[in-house]
Amino acid sequence: MSDTGYIVAAFAVVWAGLLIYVFVLMQHERALRKEIAALKEGMKKA
Amino acid sequence: MHDGEEMKFWNSVAAIAWKDILSELRSREIITSVLVFGLLVLLVFNLVFDLSSDLMLIAAPGILWVAFAFSGVLALNRAFIPEKEEHCLEGLMGCPVGREAIYAGKALGSLFFMLLVEAVMLPVFALFFDINVFRPEFLVMTVLATVGFVAVGTIFSALAVNTRAREMVLPILFFPVVSPIIIAAVKASALSLAGQSWSDMTIWLAITIAFDIIYLTVPFLVFPFIVEE
Amino acid sequence: MRARVFLMLSAVLVLATLAIDLLLIPSLAVTESEKLLIQFSPIFYWHIPVAWIALFAFLCVFIASIAYLVKRKPFWDIVATTSAELGVVFTTLFLLTGSIWAKYAWGTWWEWDARLTSSLVLWIIYVAYFLVRAYISSLEQRARFAAVFGILGFLDVPIVILTLFVSRQMHPGDAAFHLDKWQQMTALTVGVLAFTALYFALLFFVIHLREDASELARLKQSVEEKENE
Numbered sequence: 282m283s284d285t286g287y288i289v290a291a292f293a294v295v296w297a298g299l300l301i302y303v304f305v306l307m308q309h310e311r312a313l314r315k316e317i318a319a320l321k322e323g324m325k326k327a
Numbered sequence: 328m329h330d331g332e333e334m335k336f337w338n339s340v341a342a343i344a345w346k347d348i349l350s351e352l353r354s355r356e357i358i359t360s361v362l363v364f365g366l367l368v369l370l371v372f373n374l375v376f377d378l379s380s381d382l383m384l385i386a387a388p389g390i391l392w393v394a395f396a397f398s399g400v401l402a403l404n405r406a407f408i409p410e411k412e413e414h415c416l417e418g419l420m421g422c423p424v425g426r427e428a429i430y431a432g433k434a435l436g437s438l439f440f441m442l443l444v445e446a447v448m449l450p451v452f453a454l455f456f457d458i459n460v461f462r463p464e465f466l467v468m469t470v471l472a473t474v475g476f477v478a479v480g481t482i483f484s485a486l487a488v489n490t491r492a493r494e495m496v497l498p499i500l501f502f503p504v505v506s507p508i509i510i511a512a513v514k515a516s517a518l519s520l521a522g523q524s525w526s527d528m529t530i531w532l533a534i535t536i537a538f539d540i541i542y543l544t545v546p547f548l549v550f551p552f553i554v555e556e
Numbered sequence: 557m558r559a560r561v562f563l564m565l566s567a568v569l570v571l572a573t574l575a576i577d578l579l580l581i582p583s584l585a586v587t588e589s590e591k592l593l594i595q596f597s598p599i600f601y602w603h604i605p606v607a608w609i610a611l612f613a614f615l616c617v618f619i620a621s622i623a624y625l626v627k628r629k630p631f632w633d634i635v636a637t638t639s640a641e642l643g644v645v646f647t648t649l650f651l652l653t654g655s656i657w658a659k660y661a662w663g664t665w666w667e668w669d670a671r672l673t674s675s676l677v678l679w680i681i682y683v684a685y686f687l688v689r690a691y692i693s694s695l696e697q698r699a700r701f702a703a704v705f706g707i708l709g710f711l712d713v714p715i716v717i718l719t720l721f722v723s724r725q726m727h728p729g730d731a732a733f734h735l736d737k738w739q740q741m742t743a744l745t746v747g748v749l750a751f752t753a754l755y756f757a758l759l760f761f762v763i764h765l766r767e768d769a770s771e772l773a774r775l776k777q778s779v780e781e782k783e784n785e
Contacts, residue, residue, distance in 0.1 A: 287599070287657070287660035288597060288598055288599055289648075290656050291572065291599040291602065291603075291652075291656040291657065292598070292599075294604065294649065294652045294653060295602055295606065295652075295653055296574075296585055296647065297654065298649050298652070299570070299645075299649070299754075302645055303567065303758070306758075306762060306765065308561075309765060310761075310765050313765065313768045313769060313772060317627065317768065317771060317772050317775060320562060320772070320776065320779060321775070323779065324775070324778075324779060324782075374753045388578060440570065479559060479708075486688070486701055486704060486705065489633065489692065489697065490688065490691035490692050491691045491692065491693065491699065492691050496687065496688075496691055498685050499684055500687070500688065500705070503677045503680040503684065503712070504711065504712065506677050507674070507677075507712070507715055541685075542711070545711065546708065549704050549708065552625055552703070552704050553700075553704055555700075
């Protein structure tokens, strides 16, 4: 059926959008944590 | 007590509006540029669209409001920029008026300018496009929509003036918010040009009046937060 | 971290609703004309929750903006910004899913009716929210102006909701309130709950993220101060 194509497309859009967003956020969080840990290490040594 | 404060409020509003109007009547900067711009927009539309008279009737309110909206932005921009540049705003805030009075006064001034510009543009429009726009329904809707336009535009103008991009950011900020009013005005104007009477337009009238009330109240309450120091 | 766990759990929940939708809904449509009604398509049971969350997010922006103007705590500004970001993401998603459905059911990707137009305007308004933030340098002014904009921008949300009930146009309107079959009601309820959970999970997660970022900024500042000693 041709309509399954549209349904799949709609789901894919929502899923891809949400997943990409969540993924980007999690990467951001990991990077932040690393930076904070590194800074804290640096402050301890100083 | 309360009456005295109210009198002071309205006096301040009138004073602020009158100051703007007077200075403009003397220099005629805003009116000229806004008027010329508006007329140019109409001219461009006339040149670009070679429509039959039926199609023109449908397109007319839209064209008119595009002209009003774009030239209106010019007028709104001028509401707060001179204040910022000459630090008049600080002077205005020094005197014992509530901050809300500044909003009301500026809005009133801008309303006066826009109505003046519209009053000139409407006959020109009627001439260029060969459409009789001087029906009462059409005029009432135009005035009501202008009130809403100015109500929203004034507060966003105050906001825009304080950003890095200044007046250039005003259209982006406030056209989306004011679009319902413009859409209502265009739809109702189209109805009136098609010869409909008041009864058919009541819903658009009601919507526009409701918008006007909301778009006057909320900015009025929220304006002091923009100009606090 | 708890916020991360909560986020993953709600993502799983949303996946579960996907399974439920695909299991329950496709078998419901019997006639050809029913197949074209959105309540017989699984897309509906995603489109509605996503749209609801978007509007709820903007309500959160509105409330957080008021809270910031009253309390002046940076926390409320963070909540407002985060909600606005989530609102834009979800609005984009519901505009896209709606558009895909439109192409399928009505043959066109877009239609300038009241509902779609007001939704697009909504999207533009909250994108402009971030524009306001980007164009203001002073941190305090940025939070304050964004709060004012968050309050003014919310005025479009009731309009978006009202257009659902107003006239018979292409967009199905209040179909969500007229579901007969239990499968439909279950799918919708589960979907709304799942996406609401996802919204709060994302909200907490991103708020944590922003607070971490502030902590980082503060740490950097104290390191710089130590180095300058």
